[in-house]
Structure formats: C-alpha cells, structure tokens
Amino acid sequence: MxxxxxxxxxxxxxxxxxxxxxxxxxxxxxxxxxxxxxxxxxxxxxxxxxxxxxxxxxxxxxxxxxxxxxxxxxxxxxxxxxxxxxxxxxxxxxxxxxxxxxxxxxxxxxxxxxxxxxxxxxxxxxxxxxxxxxxxxxxxxxxxxxxxxxxTRVRSRRLSDWHWARAVDGVPHSGPRPFGWQEDRITLHPDEARLVQQAITARIGGKAARAVARDWCDLGVTGTRGGRPNAQTVTQIMTAPRVCGYRANRGELLLLPETGQPVLGQWDPIVTPAQWQAVCATFSPGSLYLHRGSGAPRLTENRRPKPRHLASGFLRCGAQHPDGTVCRGALCAQEGRSKRSPYVYSCRSCRRCSISGPLADEALERLLFPQAQGQVWLPESMRQRWRSGERGLEEKRKIIASVFTCCIVRRGVKGEHSWDHSRVEPVWRWADRVAPSGAIA
Structure with missing residues (x-):
C-alpha cells in the first residue's frame, strides 16, 4: 500500500x-x-x-x-x-x-x-x-x-427458463395471489371473481375503468396487497389472460406448438376467451396486461411523460423501519383530496410517509432562497428570474438537481393541520460548503 x-x-x-x-x-x-x-x-x-x-x-x-x-x-x-x-x-x-x-x-x-x-x-x-x-x-x-x-447473467437465464417451463405446464403465476382467486391460485374467490366478471361485462357495455374502480372503492374492496383500486389496476385485472384461463409469459401468450392454440392454465377461469378478447378490444394496446404486466415489454418505454411537479424525483422517505433503518424510498406524486393539496407526494415503498405537494414545492424554494439575512446559496439574479416566472418547470428542476442530491421528508404529525416546512431536510451536493445553520427559514 x-x-x-x-x-x-x-x-x-x-x-x-x-x-x-x-x-x-x-x-x-x-x-x-x-x-x-x-x-x-x-x-x-x-x-x-x-x-x-x-x-x-x-x-x-x-x-x-x-x-x-x-x-x-x-x-x-x-x-x-x-x-x-x-x-x-x-x-x-x-x-x-x-x-x-x-x-x-x-x-x-x-x-x-x-x-x-x-x-x-x-x-x-x-x-x-x-x-x-x-x-x-x-x-x-x-x-x-x-x-x-x-x-448475474447465469442466474437471470436460469430464472427465465424456470418461469417459462412453469408457464408451458400451465402452472399458476408465482408471486402475490392474483385478484379473483384463492391462495392456491387455482380455486376462484367467490366475491372477487364475481366483481371481475361484472366489471368485464360492464366494460364491454361501455363503462369506464375509472367508474369501475370507484364502485369497488365504495364497496371497500382492496387489492391482494392491501391497495385501493384505481383505473390502472382494474384494467390490468380485466385484461390479464388468466381471467379466461390462458397462460402468458413475459408479455406473450404461450401457444401449443402442435395446434397453435393458447396454453391453458390449471386454474378455474372467470370468463370465456371471447369475453376476454372483447374487453381487451375496448382498451388501447399500451394499457393491456400483455403490454404492462410483469416482464412485458413497454410500448411507451421511450416516451416517458415529463414530470409535472417541481419536487418529483427529489424527495425520499424519512420514515423509520422497525429495525431503526430509514426507508429512503422515492416519494411519487399522486392526486390529492383537497383544494389546498391538489396533489401529494407519497412513498410507494413503505406507504407510511406523504406530504402535501404545494408544501413540498414551497419548502424546496425556501431551501434554495432562504429568507434569513446572510444566507445566500444562489445569485440574486437567479432568485428574481425564479420569482418572476421567467424560468419554466424544466429549468427550475435543473437548478434543484444542481444544488440537492435529494431531500429527506420526515413523517408528519397526525392531526396537525399547519404546514411544517422543516419536514423537508436537504442533502446538499456541496454539503461541506453549507453552514449547519442553513435550515429552512
């Protein structure tokens, strides 16, 4: 050495x-x-x-x-x-x-x-x-x-071959229990299977997937992992080949080489193949399970939507796990339920931390341009252009990315309705040049 x-x-x-x-x-x-x-x-x-x-x-x-x-x-x-x-x-x-x-x-x-x-x-x-x-x-x-x-290559190939062999044999999918079936993944769940059948019939009749999701929410229905139904999850459930007994693998229906007919799974189907094809025809290709399900190739992979909110991609969850480690999962923007917070940032990893969208965006601005005297991180000309509206969202996000590695969001206090900007704690790219007193003003 x-x-x-x-x-x-x-x-x-x-x-x-x-x-x-x-x-x-x-x-x-x-x-x-x-x-x-x-x-x-x-x-x-x-x-x-x-x-x-x-x-x-x-x-x-x-x-x-x-x-x-x-x-x-x-x-x-x-x-x-x-x-x-x-x-x-x-x-x-x-x-x-x-x-x-x-x-x-x-x-x-x-x-x-x-x-x-x-x-x-x-x-x-x-x-x-x-x-x-x-x-x-x-x-x-x-x-x-x-x-x-x-x-990594060997393990990936072995795993792909294992999944393909199971699929050819018609063995049910591994992973969480699919909505509509019991834990054995073969026997139908009476209540859930009935809901799926009714939803497919209603969709073929012209009902919107969003309306179906609202109906399920009103009934108190939750997914197999505890989530609330939304239009996307309902679409995935209705258009999955498993609802009619077909077996797919990595976004493709498996066909018998002898007859060219789809491989049938070992589970009980909910609807007929004709009904499944009819409901799939009511959606655009990019929404179908075969284009969005596990392992399926994404049709929109090169057309990712641009972020619509200032703090998207910069926030990390500050909730602690039982073992004392911090989650640090990404907080994603989603629709809010109030006029004051029309959108919120929520953690999809632990689901235990969320923050008002406007509050988080405002906290980022306060971090960039502190109100206390003597604390100046960026030039005054940049502050003026930012406040005047001359800079667009994309340009503002580039400035944030140049200053912060990310921002940690601490969990809020239940029942506390006032906005606490200090919940957003910055991780500076140049932390050794920022004084410890550089907290949110």
Missing part, C-alpha cells in the same frame, strides 16, 4: 461498514443486512479497524440499471470528502464481498474514485486487507466485477 491509513488515537483505523441485499420479500425485516453488518464488525476487529459509520441498502439490486441505492450513494459521497456529515473521518471501507458494493462497471468506477481520493485508504473484507491503489488490487476488483456480471 502506498501509505499507511491514518489511525485514531486508540490505534484503530476508522472505517465505514456497508451491507446490501437484493431481496427481502419473505420476512421483510432487514435481517440480511443486519447479518452482514455483524460480519463486518468481526472483520474490522480482526484487522485493527473500528467502524464509525453504517451504510446499507435493503432489498435493492446492484445489477439492474436505474435502481437507486441511497446507502451506496451516501457512502461514495462521504468517502469522496473524507468524512461523514457529522465530521467523523473515514479511512476505509469494510464489506462482506465485492458484489455487495458493485455489480456494474459504473458503480466500481464511482467506488474506486471515491475511495482513492485520499492516499492510504483501506478496503477490507473477510479475506483480508485489499490495496486498491496497486495494479494487482485493481485487477482483483475487475475480476470480481466480471465474475459478478457472469453470475
């Missing part, structure tokens, strides 16, 4: 501990990351290190493009500046394995750039201390990346 890592007065090297799991669908208690963090503690002790900061991403893939990993992002940010938000110096990282940190070349590049910003940093795993400054250490990191990528 080119230089020895700087030690604390205790003689121990301060390091950050990182843990990640790809899935937590069974117990949903974060036990995977907790176990990894415990192993990291043991590894740190064995190599003369002390853990000063914990970072984790529970149930987040590192191999899929577009998946955000807040814990990894914070780790990279703190490594690059050399200390945590509270000023604790970091001289290395401990992790259970390379593939917990990175499975994509861009993530490896980010991690290496951040770790080697200062000389003498350590990277420690159960196999020992790694020198990522040397050519040998870099080659080991690249080999680990290649191995992780190969493993």
């Amino acid at each position: 080119n230089q020895l890592a700087v030690r604390e007065p205790t003689g121990l090297i301060p390091v950050a501990s990182y843990a990640r799991t790809s899935e937590d669908v069974r117990q949903r208690d974060g036990h995977g990351v907790r176990n990894q963090l415990r192993i990291n503690e043991r590894t740190a002790r064995e190599h003369g290190c002390t853990i000063v900061a914990l970072y984790s991403d529970n149930g987040r893939s590192a191999s899929k493009a577009g998946v955000t990993r807040p814990g990894f992002d914070r780790l990279v940010t703190d490594l690059a500046r050399g200390h945590t938000c509270d000023g604790q110096r970091i001289n290395g990282v401990v992790c259970t394995a390379d593939d917990r940190l990175y499975r994509r070349p861009e993530d490896l590049a980010r991690f290496l750039a951040a770790l080697t910003t200062l000389p003498g940093r350590l990277y420690v795993d159960p196999q020992g201390v790694r020198d990522l400054y040397s050519q040998e250490g870099l080659l080991l990191a690249v080999r680990a990346l290649d191995a992780a990528a190969a493993e």
